[in-house]
Amino acid sequence: MQILLSILIAALVSGSLYALVAAGLSLVWGTLGVFNFAQGALLMIGAYVAYYFGGKALGRSGLLFGLPTGLIMLGLLGVVLYFLLVRPFVGSPTGELSVIIATLAASTFLENGAQQFFGATFRKLPPVLTGHLSISGNSVDWQQVIIIVVAPVILLGLAAFLKYTKTGFAVRAVAQNEQSALLLGIPVSRIYMFVFFVASLLAALAGILFGGQFFVTPSMGGDLMLQAFIVVVFGGLGSLTGTVMAAYIVGLITAASNYYIGLFWTPAVLFAFLFIAVIVRPSGLVASNK
Amino acid sequence: MKQLSWRRASVALAVILVVVLLPLAVTSTYYRNILIVGLLYAVVASSWDLTLGYAGVFNFAQVATFGIGAYATGILALRGVPPIIAMLLAVMLGVAFNGLVAIPVLRLRGVYVALLTFGAAQLVGSVALGWTSVTGGSTGLVLVPDLVVGQFDFNFSPVAYVYLSEGLLVVTLAFLHWLVRSPFGLSLLAGRDAEDYAASRGVPLGRQRVLALAIGAVFAAASGAVFAMYLSSASPTIFGFSTATLVLSMVLVGGAGTVYGPAMAAVILTVLQNTRQVAGLGPVTFMIIAVLIVLVLRFLPGGLWDFTKRGSRGRRQVAVGR
Numbered sequence: 347m348q349i350l351l352s353i354l355i356a357a358l359v360s361g362s363l364y365a366l367v368a369a370g371l372s373l374v375w376g377t378l379g380v381f382n383f384a385q386g387a388l389l390m391i392g393a394y395v396a397y398y399f400g401g402k403a404l405g406r407s408g409l410l411f412g413l414p415t416g417l418i419m420l421g422l423l424g425v426v427l428y429f430l431l432v433r434p435f436v437g438s439p440t441g442e443l444s445v446i447i448a449t450l451a452a453s454t455f456l457e458n459g460a461q462q463f464f465g466a467t468f469r470k471l472p473p474v475l476t477g478h479l480s481i482s483g484n485s486v487d488w489q490q491v492i493i494i495v496v497a498p499v500i501l502l503g504l505a506a507f508l509k510y511t512k513t514g515f516a517v518r519a520v521a522q523n524e525q526s527a528l529l530l531g532i533p534v535s536r537i538y539m540f541v542f543f544v545a546s547l548l549a550a551l552a553g554i555l556f557g558g559q560f561f562v563t564p565s566m567g568g569d570l571m572l573q574a575f576i577v578v579v580f581g582g583l584g585s586l587t588g589t590v591m592a593a594y595i596v597g598l599i600t601a602a603s604n605y606y607i608g609l610f611w612t613p614a615v616l617f618a619f620l621f622i623a624v625i626v627r628p629s630g631l632v633a634s635n636k
Numbered sequence: 637m638k639q640l641s642w643r644r645a646s647v648a649l650a651v652i653l654v655v656v657l658l659p660l661a662v663t664s665t666y667y668r669n670i671l672i673v674g675l676l677y678a679v680v681a682s683s684w685d686l687t688l689g690y691a692g693v694f695n696f697a698q699v700a701t702f703g704i705g706a707y708a709t710g711i712l713a714l715r716g717v718p719p720i721i722a723m724l725l726a727v728m729l730g731v732a733f734n735g736l737v738a739i740p741v742l743r744l745r746g747v748y749v750a751l752l753t754f755g756a757a758q759l760v761g762s763v764a765l766g767w768t769s770v771t772g773g774s775t776g777l778v779l780v781p782d783l784v785v786g787q788f789d790f791n792f793s794p795v796a797y798v799y800l801s802e803g804l805l806v807v808t809l810a811f812l813h814w815l816v817r818s819p820f821g822l823s824l825l826a827g828r829d830a831e832d833y834a835a836s837r838g839v840p841l842g843r844q845r846v847l848a849l850a851i852g853a854v855f856a857a858a859s860g861a862v863f864a865m866y867l868s869s870a871s872p873t874i875f876g877f878s879t880a881t882l883v884l885s886m887v888l889v890g891g892a893g894t895v896y897g898p899a900m901a902a903v904i905l906t907v908l909q910n911t912r913q914v915a916g917l918g919p920v921t922f923m924i925i926a927v928l929i930v931l932v933l934r935f936l937p938g939g940l941w942d943f944t945k946r947g948s949r950g951r952r953q954v955a956v957g958r
Binding site: 375381430431434435440442443444446447448450451452453454455457458459461462568572575576578579583610613614617620621624625628 | 694739740743744746747748750751752754755756758759762763766767877878881884885888918919920921922923925926927929930933934937
């Protein structure tokens, strides 16, 4: 029982982080039809911004300043990336591959930049809440509770936003049919910018939460990014529901495999799982319309 | 017609002269090392072009295949398998890896292929790092035995590896030159540019793509095998993000869909990257390479090869994945 509970908690923590990262990828894909390979690097930069703008000097109270700064600065960085690396290629016949390669290059740029300017040393962000509580003999960090609670709340908020607000309508309209959206007077280009802002913000949030529980390093984005890839291929890009469901399933598999099979074999287990999932259901858990 | 054959003969003569004289002209060990690495990367980059440029398969496992070639050669040779046999087995393993990756790839398209092959490459990297008892973990493989053929020890001759990697590159380029002009190569282009039409005309797209992956893998793994033999070692940095980006930049800067462009860019970029001024920059080198990739994508989508050829012949422009 105790073991199952601790696996479940680990599954929910990783599932929540994967969901935040993958939701951004899925949102961008659903709206623009491009894939952002720099999402993992954005996550890492978000954690560093929060670290340098508060967390480092001021401790936990510094996070009050570091967290919003990290989120907003990363949102803006997402918009910059959109203008530099995505906008020039969207709609061209080779656009899909060009954006993959351009964002991959951005990822290399940011990761090596972090290596150069922040150093390879492990850093740690202060957790949002310190201490831990105990659930039937299991000790659970409050930070873990925060991660488990915050991610679904944010993602539900995002879903509600897309469903009920005017901007949300506009995002969905662009996702469904860009040409008609344009004819209706929806500023498509501004919607694209907005989507990149939101996706990068989600990545930064995942990075800051991750950094409070684990470590901040220039390569921290890589692992989470790989898990997010598995999540989106499994869940089907463009469907937020599918992505979030897949994120928790992949989180559960990761946690169970870490415990029963061993940390080292987990990537292989995940890949084997993905391999089978793709053969059985190539369009993802929830088939998308793009 | 006569003019054409003159042209061919002079190109062939020039190639032979360069191949024979280059190793003798480059006498410094330092530059010879850069040259060998550049030639081996050229093999990986030009064969990557087959899937990425010609077949339009978003394959991101090419550098991992190179790494598999290197590691498998090293591991087998360290366990007493004769180097030549180890190299051959490594090539087979590289092809098998691509065959395995091809199974899900055939069921996917576009970005999903990129994600899956990327994931497969990362997986190989994590195995190389984690399976310490076999791969040496983060240290990698060291003290791989020399490549000895008959009485001749390649690792004792200053020029042997230059000739070997030159030979491999010439074979690769000649084969790819022929292949992309053959009906098989044309069917790859057809599948890339007009998938539905090609399928309706009876092109077995799945089979052609698997073959493209397998053929690309042969050269990448062979290059990796020579690489491990030459360095007498293999390091897990082969599987790193940076190496993949570097080789990808060779394909793009040279020009995807041109075969020769990536090879040319591989040699140029390796030389540039290893000049003393640049090598001291550390991570900044890769930042520069990243900027270079984006600039080429944006302003020179056909790559350098296309740029140098522009106007001289009315050749059909073949850009990335079109």
